[in-house]
Amino acid sequence: MPKNEISRKEREKERHRKDILDAALVLFSEFGFHSVSMQQVADKAEFSIGTLYNFFRNKEDLYSNLLDKLTARFHVELTGALSEGDDEIEKLRNYIIVKAVVFRENLDIVLLYFRETSGVNFNLKAGMDDRIRxxxxxxxxxxxxxxxxxxxxxxxxxxxxxxxLALTLDSLTNATLLGCLENPENRSYPQDPDVFLNVLFKGLLVS
Amino acid sequence: MPKNEISRKEREKERHRKDILDAALVLFSEFGFHSVSMQQVADKAEFSIGTLYNFFRNKEDLYSNLLDKLTARFHVELTGALSEGDDEIEKLRNYIIVKAVVFRENLDIVLLYFRETSGVNFNLKAGMDDRIRxxxxxxxxxxxxxxxxxxxxxxxxxxxxxxxLALTLDSLTNATLLGCLENPENRSYPQDPDVFLNVLFKGLLVS
Amino acid sequence: MPKNEISRKEREKERHRKDILDAALVLFSEFGFHSVSMQQVADKAEFSIGTLYNFFRNKEDLYSNLLDKLTARFHVELTGALSEGDDEIEKLRNYIIVKAVVFRENLDIVLLYFRETSGVNFNLKAGMDDRIRxxxxxxxxxxxxxxxxxxxxxxxxxxxxxxxLALTLDSLTNATLLGCLENPENRSYPQDPDVFLNVLFKGLLVS
Amino acid sequence: MPKNEISRKEREKERHRKDILDAALVLFSEFGFHSVSMQQVADKAEFSIGTLYNFFRNKEDLYSNLLDKLTARFHVELTGALSEGDDEIEKLRNYIIVKAVVFRENLDIVLLYFRETSGVNFNLKAGMDDRIRxxxxxxxxxxxxxxxxxxxxxxxxxxxxxxxLALTLDSLTNATLLGCLENPENRSYPQDPDVFLNVLFKGLLVS
DNA sequence: GATGAATGAGTTTTCATTCAT
DNA sequence: GATGAATGAAAACTCATTCAT
Structure with missing residues (x-):
């Protein structure tokens, strides 16, 4: 069955690609783009350097593929959260909850993401980051x-x-979550989304 | 006049040191630590590479001196703003206004500062950034x-x-100011500090 | 034949490593550690600089590998000479003869060796030279x-x-051989090992 | 008294020159020519770098002046020892004793000397060392x-x-003295010169 | 004569990328 | 498709030497 053959090969290839991206994520999020060499990524992914270049044109391409994949995932999760819920308050609560979950479960990704975005302008060539922006x-x-x-x-x-107001809620949740995740011993982050909303809305809510 | 002689030399040396830091600030804030070479700093400062190393032990030392100087300046300005004003509302207004001025007048510095701090964890050796934190x-x-x-x-x-509440105000002003300063054509930032305060306090203020 | 493939590659790699060490030996023994640059070694070995660093962690590692290899070879030859021969006189004659041969045939090595050892204490980090000592x-x-x-x-x-007595024989043969080998036109070294032994033993020998 | 003035100045200059050479001796003998910078010599001598260059054309000149001065001193002491004493045995005893004293009292110098000479050929440009040879x-x-x-x-x-025979006596005393002085805890060197002479002459002495 | 800031050529080392096998 | 040895440009850093004060 050549069809299956091909599809098995394709699946295998896709798995290899994923392995490389996974290895890259761990390293880049811990040490940053410039402090990680392709050799290190290759070692961690248990491939040779040459193989990396079969999947990605160059180091930047690898990085940018990584970021794209990650931001896409974030985007889907967070926009999804905003579309669910009966009314606006519910949507915001949803957003806060999902964001907390996503941050906690993907600390690597979040750190990598913030390394890129919160610096406001970016280290790498423009273009890669435009999509993120x-x-x-x-x-x-x-x-x-x-x-x-x-x-x-x-x-x-x-x-x-x-x-x-959107900017405020976003900044506030970022600052809080990052602060909590970075020093978990220090200050636990609020389970209740209303802690955030209260800051903004107590008094704003139409009684 | 040997006294003057000495002091003139000292002053000149101090000026050269400042020249180097100024050049470094411009370059680092635009391109980031890893993307700027000592040669480029030397060229911009109009000194030879060797001279840079007469003033700073190595590239990291130059960078860290730069950050220290800048954060110290910020700290003084912002803590100063918080201590002036008759009541708490006034102090907060002051803080917002001074922060806006400082940000606008020192965009280089601010960008460099955020590149380091908002990335949450840092690229360089710990210790340098501890003071900032x-x-x-x-x-x-x-x-x-x-x-x-x-x-x-x-x-x-x-x-x-x-x-x-402090974290909220800080995040909010950061996000707004950076957004405005980065894309000035896009969205001007509010002149009136109450725009920020209202977000927080309308409804919180005891009537 | 994958087996052969692998072994051929391995053999080739080993040959390249040897080429680098050979080039390094010639240069270091003539000019000394500090006066030879990695570029010069690379040029002489007909490799690029980067290749040197694929084989050796740094310049010191290259040097120390070189010394280790050489001293090991010497050690084997000379201790071997001392274990052959029917009686003690024969062993000493053997030692003198083998030493002369080894010195003459490996002048490069000998010079490099003495540069390190006879300087009594060494220029490089301890540890490397401890094994030699x-x-x-x-x-x-x-x-x-x-x-x-x-x-x-x-x-x-x-x-x-x-x-x-051991120290005497060793010093004497070193001084003589080095003197002869350095200025061959000047003074030829004795073919007959008894020339050395006579100095020590005429009168010491039990008649 | 201009005469005295000049002579005082001259004496002072000579003292400064000596200070520099003393500092250089300590550093070079411990770390070797290549591992000591002019800055370090200047610091140790408590002069500025510029002053070093008023006394010596360049680093090599400083080094070679140092060596010349030292070898001259050695030469005088040792040739002196050989000319005193009533008969040949006495001269040799003298030589051995004086050499031991000189070595012990000038370990810095001796190490520096051997660093240069016992390496058999030298690191620096020929010419400087020819005089030593x-x-x-x-x-x-x-x-x-x-x-x-x-x-x-x-x-x-x-x-x-x-x-x-001369080479033998010289090598033997060198090896012994250096061995003892380097590891004083290890093996004390013989106080009695006949220990050396016996090795050579017992049986050689006409009874 | 003394100073030491400035110089810049020269050195070690790294690492993204290529390509023959 | 996978490999990893080879490459060499580029970077950080050193230090002997000069020269204006």
Whole structure:
């Protein structure tokens, strides 16, 4: 069955590709792009250097594939969270909860992501990061949309620009989660999403 | 006049040191630590490579001196802002205004600072960044203190932990200012500090 | 034939390693460790610099591998010479003859060896040279053992400590051979080992 | 008194020169020519780098001046020892005793000297070391002369070439003294010069 | 004569990338 | 497709030497 043959080979190839990306993720997220050599990635992935170059044009390509894959996953999870829930408050609660779960379960990825994005501008050639930036803005605008809807439906006081409120919620959750995940002994992060929402909305909520 | 002689030489040396740090700041803030070579810093500072090494033990030492100097300056400005003003609201307004000014006038520095700090964990050897982290925590605690005072004096509702409120205000202003400064064409940042405060306090303020 | 494939590659790699060591030997023995650059070794070995570092961790590692290999070879030859021969006199004659042959046929090595050892203490990190020193002391003690046996068997007068006699014979042959080999036009070295032995033993030999 | 003025200045200059050479001796003898920087010599001598260059054309010149001064001192002491004493045996005893004293009292110098000479050929440009070699050969020939005289006067058996005997005595004392001085805890060196002479002459002495 | 800041050629070392097997 | 030896450009860093003060 040549069809199956091919598909088995394809699947195997895909698995190898994944192995390489997994190894790269662990190393890049711990040490950063410049402090990890292709040799180290190859060693960790248990492939030879040459094989890495069969899958990726160069080091940057490997990195950017990694980031793309990761940000896509994040994007899906977080935008998904924002679309579920009956009303705007529920959506925001969902967003906060999912974000906490995602962060906790993918610390590697999150650190790598922030290494790239929160520096605000990036170390690598522009272009690679543009896609990340676009997805980030998309997410913020989605979040802003939720605020806007809530305001229009009189769920919240329209006390500030929706985009502004979105930025606030995002920054706040980032800062809190990163602080908690980095020093877990230090300060545990809130299980209850309303801790975050209260900061923003107590008083904003239409009674 | 040997006294003057000496002092003139010393002053000149200090100026050269500053020239090098200035050149390094511009380059590091634009391209990042790993993407700038000592040769480039030397060229920009109009000195030879050897001279750089007469002032700094190695590349990391240069970088770390730069960061120390910058964070010290920030720290002074921002803690100063928090200590001026008649009541807590005034202190917070002050903080927001001064931060905006400082950010706008020192974009290089700010970008370099965030490249180091917001990446959450750092690329370079620990120790250098510990001082930065300590100063950052100090600032946050000072800010938290203002919230605490305000809550105790019934100026604000005690709706959340003071440290949490501090983190929120800090994240929010960072995100906004960086967003605005990076893409000035895109979105201007608010001149009025109350735009920030409203997000937090409308409804929190005791009427 | 994958087996042969592998072994051929391995053999080739070993040959390359040997080529590098050979080039290094010639240069180091003529100019000394500090006066030879890795570039020069690479050029002489007809490899690129990078290849040198695929075989040796750094310059010191290359040097130390070279010394280890050489001293091991010497050690084997000279201790071998001391174990052959019917009686003690014969063993000493053997030692003198073999040493002369070894010195003449490996002038490069000998010079490099003496550059390290006779300088009494060494330029490089300790550890590398400890092995050399240990082997040297081993050899001297073997030689001393021959004298001791000879004295016990009344082949020689026990006119001095065996270790002392060993040191004397070693120093004497070194000085003579090096003097001759360095300035061959100047003074040829004795073919007859008894020339050395006579100095020591005429009168010491039990008649 | 301008005469005195000048002479005081001259004396001072000479003292500075000596200070530099002393500092250089300590450093070079411990670490070797290549591992000591002019900066280190300047620091140890408590002068500036520039001052070193007022006294010596370059690093090599400093080194070679140092060696010249030291070998000259050695040469005087050892040739002196060979010229004192009533008969040849006495001269040789003298030589051995003086050499031991000189070695013990000038370990720095001796190590530096051997670093240069016993390596047999030298690290630096030829020329500097030729003078050392010439003086060494001169000394050996003087020593050989003593043996020759002793043989002619029937004090010793003419059992080997005088030059050969000289080389033997020299090598032997070098090896012994260096061994002792390097590891003083290990093996003390003989106080009695006859320990050396016995090795050579017991049986060679005309009874 | 003394100083020491400035120089820059030269050295070691790294590492992304290629390509013959 | 996999391999990994070979490459060499590029980087950090050193240090003998100069020269203006």
């Amino acid at each position: 676009i997805q980030y803005v998309e997410l913020l605008e989605l979040l802003a949309g939720v605020f806007e809807d809530g305001i229009r439906k009189k769920r919240f006081h329209g006390i500030a620009e929706p985009y502004f | 300590i100063q950052y925590v100090e600032l946050l605690e000072l800010l938290a203190g203002v919230f605490e005072d305000g809550i105790r004096k019934k100026r604000f509702h005690g709706i959340a932990e003071p440290y949490f | 240990i082997q040297y002391v081993e050899l001297l003690e073997l030689l001393a053992g021959v004298f001791e046996d000879g004295i016990r068997k009344k082949r020689f007068h026990g006119i001095a400590e065996p270790y002392f | 010439i003086q060494y050969v001169e000394l050996l020939e003087l020593l050989a002369g003593v043996f020759e005289d002793g043989i002619r006067k029937k004090r010793f058996h003419g059992i080997a070439e005088p030059y050969f």
